[in-house]
Amino acid sequence: MESIKNRRTIRKYQQKDIPEEMLNEMLEISFRASTVGNMQSYSVIVTRDVEMKAKISPAHFDQPMVNQAPVVLTFCADFRRFSRWCEARKAVPGYDNFQSFMNAAIDALLFTQTFCTVAEEKGLGLCYLGTTTYNPKMIIDVLELPKLVFPITTITLGYPDESPEQVDRLPLEAIVHKEYYHDYTASDIDSLYGNKESLDANKKFVEENHKETLAQVFTDIRYTKKVNELTSETLLQAIRYQGFLNE
Amino acid sequence: MESIKNRRTIRKYQQKDIPEEMLNEMLEISFRASTVGNMQSYSVIVTRDVEMKAKISPAHFDQPMVNQAPVVLTFCADFRRFSRWCEARKAVPGYDNFQSFMNAAIDALLFTQTFCTVAEEKGLGLCYLGTTTYNPKMIIDVLELPKLVFPITTITLGYPDESPEQVDRLPLEAIVHKEYYHDYTASDIDSLYGNKESLDANKKFVEENHKETLAQVFTDIRYTKKVNELTSETLLQAIRYQGFLNE
Numbered sequence: 001m002e003s004i005k006n007r008r009t010i011r012k013y014q015q016k017d018i019p020e021e022m023l024n025e026m027l028e029i030s031f032r033a034s035t036v037g038n039m040q041s042y043s044v045i046v047t048r049d050v051e052m053k054a055k056i057s058p059a060h061f062d063q064p065m066v067n068q069a070p071v072v073l074t075f076c077a078d079f080r081r082f083s084r085w086c087e088a089r090k091a092v093p094g095y096d097n098f099q100s101f102m103n104a105a106i107d108a109l110l111f112t113q114t115f116c117t118v119a120e121e122k123g124l125g126l127c128y129l130g131t132t133t134y135n136p137k138m139i140i141d142v143l144e145l146p147k148l149v150f151p152i153t154t155i156t157l158g159y160p161d162e163s164p165e166q167v168d169r170l171p172l173e174a175i176v177h178k179e180y181y182h183d184y185t186a187s188d189i190d191s192l193y194g195n196k197e198s199l200d201a202n203k204k205f206v207e208e209n210h211k212e213t214l215a216q217v218f219t220d221i222r223y224t225k226k227v228n229e230l231t232s233e234t235l236l237q238a239i240r241y242q243g244f245l246n247e
Numbered sequence: 248m249e250s251i252k253n254r255r256t257i258r259k260y261q262q263k264d265i266p267e268e269m270l271n272e273m274l275e276i277s278f279r280a281s282t283v284g285n286m287q288s289y290s291v292i293v294t295r296d297v298e299m300k301a302k303i304s305p306a307h308f309d310q311p312m313v314n315q316a317p318v319v320l321t322f323c324a325d326f327r328r329f330s331r332w333c334e335a336r337k338a339v340p341g342y343d344n345f346q347s348f349m350n351a352a353i354d355a356l357l358f359t360q361t362f363c364t365v366a367e368e369k370g371l372g373l374c375y376l377g378t379t380t381y382n383p384k385m386i387i388d389v390l391e392l393p394k395l396v397f398p399i400t401t402i403t404l405g406y407p408d409e410s411p412e413q414v415d416r417l418p419l420e421a422i423v424h425k426e427y428y429h430d431y432t433a434s435d436i437d438s439l440y441g442n443k444e445s446l447d448a449n450k451k452f453v454e455e456n457h458k459e460t461l462a463q464v465f466t467d468i469r470y471t472k473k474v475n476e477l478t479s480e481t482l483l484q485a486i487r488y489q490g491f492l493n494e
Contacts, residue, residue: 001365001368004276004364004365005276006279009281024423026421027419027422028406028419029251030251032416033254034375035343035359036375036377037465037469040421042422043423043428044423044424046423046424048425049426050394052426052427082465085380085462086462086466088433088436088437088462089462089463090459090460090463090464091463091466091467092466094464094471094473095470095475096331097475097479100470101478102380102482103387105344105411106377106399106400109353109356109360110359110360110375113280116281117364130353133353143424143427143428146428146430152353153267160330165336168285170287172271172274172275172482175278175289175291176274177290177291177293178292178293178295179293179295179299180292181290182393183393183394184327184331189328189332189335192328192332193332212337213337214336215332215333215335215336215338216336216338217336218284218333219296219333219338219340219341220338222343224341225339225340225341225344228346228347229346231348232347235346235349236345
């Protein structure tokens with residue numbers, strides 16, 4: 001519980017390996033996460049090889065964590081294995097569709113997050129790479145993912161070599177709705193985002209980016225409409241390419 | 248760690264309430280989960296009211312947990328709040344697209360799974376309702392979810408009133424791939440699924456359903472091609488309806 005309360009994203013790692021036995025033990029514990037119909041429709045690709053890290057790095061916009069971390073884990077939605085089992089057992093699989101993609105993605109993410117909790121409890125540090133859904137096709141090619149296997153998220157993992165400050169979060173009332181969704185008024189927004197906007201780190205961020213507001217740093221630089229729309233298209237194409245939009 | 252190793256899905260709950268303070272504390276701890284760009288693009292709807300549970304129950308195919316649990320939590324991908332903030336701060340949000348839907352869904356699931364770990368550590372029991380993506384439109388209507396808010400998963404939560412056996416999981420080598428994806432041969436499938444198929448509970452399951460193999464119970468009864476295809480269509484329609492496929 002304490003490791004959850006105190007968690008920070010770790011982007012710098014010691015040059016110290018994670019033994020295979022330790023990694024496997026953590027992965028096996030994480031299989032205990034809930035899974036739709038106990039189908040375990042996920043796989044994980046373990047990257048330790050220096051050349052493989054270099055190959056996968058561009059898919060993550062060459063963020064330095066990929067090459068620096070001793071272990072990179074790519075968590076995939078996977079209906080391939082289950083479908084192979086069905087075919088070997090006189091059963092006709094019907095998992096080449098978007099509902100199955102979502103089921104498998106949910107399965108993969110519950111597994112991933114459980115793994116992260118276990119790893120952090122053991123003193124490891126990690127960073128999620130949201131870039132996974134921005135460049136899925138590159139990852140599919142490098143990791144040789146067959147049809148019905150799709151990379152959902154990636155983490156870099158190692159022993160921490162930094163101790164960053166914990167970042168801010170919104171207050172409880174920003175996230176929690178009682179009984180039904182209560183939409184936000186302008187004054188709600190002011191009070192819910194007030195603390196975030198007042199933080200020195202965020203003020204500096206606005207200044208450095210030559211913007212007028214913190215929100216503009218997000219819309220104009222970090223998560224732009226243009227990139228979101230471009231990658232929405234390539235993401236859907238990749239989902240179709242992997243066989244999950246059989247229309 | 249022990250609560251993760253020992254976890255079971257709990258479908259029967261004591262008639263004992265979960266105090267609001269305790270629930271809020273667990274939710275706040277769970278905000279520490281990783282979130283893309285610290286946008287926290289999720290919301291959670293807390294259902295305690297008996298009438299609201301009755302209204303939402305059909306969306307979950309009237310599984311008895313919904314009405315029986317003291318608390319039902321619907322976890323949503325949410326770019327509504329963030330977009331409202333942008334609009335109030337002279338910034339033009341660009342989150343009405345599929346990439347943003349995926350980012351928000353991932354955020355929501357990491358938050359959900361962290362919450363589940365925290366709740367189980369505190370002695371609570373829970374059940375994921377995968378039905379959420381099968382009937383999203385009904386949930387959207389009952390919970391009055393506006394555009395850019397989408398129900399991703401639901402859990403029922405309470406103090407356990409049963410202690411079921413722990414269910415089987417596949418062996419490590421079924422899930423983990425070193426460096427790149429190693430496809431499964433027919434003999435891999437035999438050895439990876441052998442234990443699952445040999446279990447008395449699963450043999451009984453095949454018999455009760457008058458099937459020849461366990462896989463057929465999945466393909467012909469539990470997760471059929473027909474239902475998957477129908478709900479794939481309604482799921483994509485609901486994602487479009489909520490404004491995440493602005494084409």
